Amino acid sequence: MNEDKPTIHFTNTLGGKKEPFEPLHPPEVTFYSCGPTVYNFAHIGNLRAFVSYDLVRRFLDWRGYDVRHVMNITDVDDKMIRVANEEKISLTAVRERFEAAFLEDLRALNVLAGWGRSSASERAEAGIEAETELPRATEHIDDMLGLVARLTEREIAYRSDDGSVYFGIGRLPGYGRLSGVDQRELKSGARVSHDEYEKEEARDFALWKAWTPGDGDVAWESDYGRGRPGWHLECSAMSMRYLGEELDIHAGGVDLVFPHHENEIAQSEGATGKPFVRTWLHNAHLTVDGQKMAKRLGNVYRLRDLTEERDHDPLAVRYALMAAHYRQPLNFTFDGLKAAAGALARLRNAVVALADRLGSEDHHRRVEAVEEMSADAARRFDVALSDDLNVPEALAAVFDFVGELNKMPDLGAASAKVALDWLRDVDRVLGIGLADAIDRTTHRDADPEAVRIEGLLKEREDARRRKDWARADEIRDELAADGITIEDKPDGTRWHRQP
Ligand SMILES: [Zn+2]
Incomplete structure (x- = not known):
């Protein structure tokens, strides 16, 4: 194992102590x-x-x-x-x-x-x-x-x-x-x-x-x-x-x-x-x-x-x-489940916002700053999990990182990529679908059909917000005619092609 990684400790029920894992x-x-x-x-x-x-x-x-x-x-x-x-x-x-x-x-x-x-x-x-x-x-x-x-x-x-x-x-x-x-x-x-x-x-x-x-x-x-x-x-x-x-x-x-x-x-x-x-x-x-x-x-x-x-x-x-x-x-509790859905949505939104920056120019100082931030967050994430799988503290490291990013206006492509790479790594442990979200959003631009669908969904979202139900339904029907099914979930609308 890498020398500078924190030592993993688990609480062993046999004996009841927190021990180094060997x-x-x-x-x-x-x-x-x-x-x-x-x-x-x-x-x-x-x-x-x-x-x-x-x-x-x-x-x-x-x-x-x-x-x-x-x-x-x-x-x-x-x-x-x-x-x-x-x-x-x-x-x-x-x-x-x-x-x-x-x-x-x-x-x-x-x-x-x-x-x-x-x-x-x-x-x-x-x-x-x-x-x-x-x-x-x-x-x-x-x-x-x-x-x-x-x-x-x-x-x-x-x-x-x-x-x-x-x-x-x-x-x-x-x-x-x-x-x-x-x-x-x-x-x-x-x-x-x-x-x-x-x-x-x-x-x-x-x-x-x-x-x-x-x-x-x-x-x-x-x-x-x-x-x-x-x-x-x-x-x-x-x-x-x-x-x-x-x-x-x-x-x-x-x-x-x-x-x-x-x-x-x-x-x-x-x-x-x-x-x-x-x-x-x-x-x-x-x-x-x-x-x-x-x-x-x-x-x-x-x-x-x-x-x-x-x-x-x-x-x-x-x-x-x-x-x-x-x-x-x-x-x-159902309130707790709602809070969990909200937390997940915050992370997924962060991914979407980062993916949006992938085409933009960057500044090397900002890239360095984001590299440093993600290295610090990664260390904190590892230290927390190494301490008897302290997931609440590991999640805090992720949310603090995302909060810091939100405070940085106009991230460019290189910084966004550093941040996305780290979030993908986090997801290997947490398994909460961030890697999928990253794939979906970053491959989006490569697929013109997907870009069109996402554009229509955004328009439908706006129509719904204006309570223009006729336009919202029209878009749903237009997509259905193309063989696209949409599903409204608490964290946004998903779509898939009918087989
Ligand atoms: Zn058994």
Whole structure:
């Protein structure tokens, strides 16, 4: 890594301290984050976690690390089976429905992942090398059984009377140190068979669950008889399969600290005898209007409730989800979302204003001044993000930069280019569509058809402001006749050609 870059620090949930980040084999970083259980649509609380992971990954990419990111898809657990039974459909049908919806959400939120959102060459051009692997639990049953075998060989796991296999929490020292379970409360020998439970119920947990009639046709044959894996086992097995036995970073929502991550540590370290994860990152929870999301309150919002139903820009949702520090609880409100859209519009307007200057003369002193400003802002941006991903402070650096630019009259082409280059770089980390905005506005002049359309849209905008609805409609119809559809969004009008 470059010597004069700030040292990256993360707050490690294990130990609770802010520590310098030191990957095991730099420049490689192995990064595992817990993915969704695809039994339902993701709500914005879930999505906050995925946006947070994306920031970690983009930031490390941007800092020159070679990030290998894996995120699992949980497609077998108690909840999946419950939904399959309720709806009388197969587990695969449940997965297909909600996994597709989840990937759509990620794409809309500009969360990078490796399923073809952008081509490899596009990613390379953007300087992004990493792809996210999205392995499914049901496709790694053998890996999980392999872990069960290792744990039973070491006598850390044992079989119960019904043929299930349990992890004996008293058979491995240190159980509970991530979540701070009260050691006196540990009920070694007592068992808990469901996937989710409270700290007070910390008991031996199921690695392999013997088949019961409630499982229907969800079962795999194994040396332990017909059954299915416990939920926690998949993350140990899949992270090991793709990233090795020791991970640099493991991330998840704070609700996963116990029992999920505690049990992952136990399983992995029990099997390998090596420390499982160097840095644990957990994002705080999300409330809506100061309240916990709950069906009865009608405040469980999915992304499509905000975008399709209420016409919000998905990137404004992304902005709203990441603008608070990831370790701080986030209170989601519609005013906050409006403010996020406004902030995004300010940045996009700055891009448009800069692109407008690309044809004009410049002055070398002004170019130097803008170079210096962007170097200072870049340093401040990096220092902020290196300090445990302080996004609010990083955004402040960007807005201060834009504010300074606005005070400089008549920027010329060279200065505008320096500023645009920096904003494009910022977008590699933030992913809020600035690079797209730059491409759209700077390529505009090259396409005479686009210039004509933009001109008409501007005229329509003026007509609407004068309340000359007849002229505004006329322009819309004229464009429609040419096969151009327009869409009015809170931050301006967009257009696209009908296929
Ligand atoms: Zn997990």
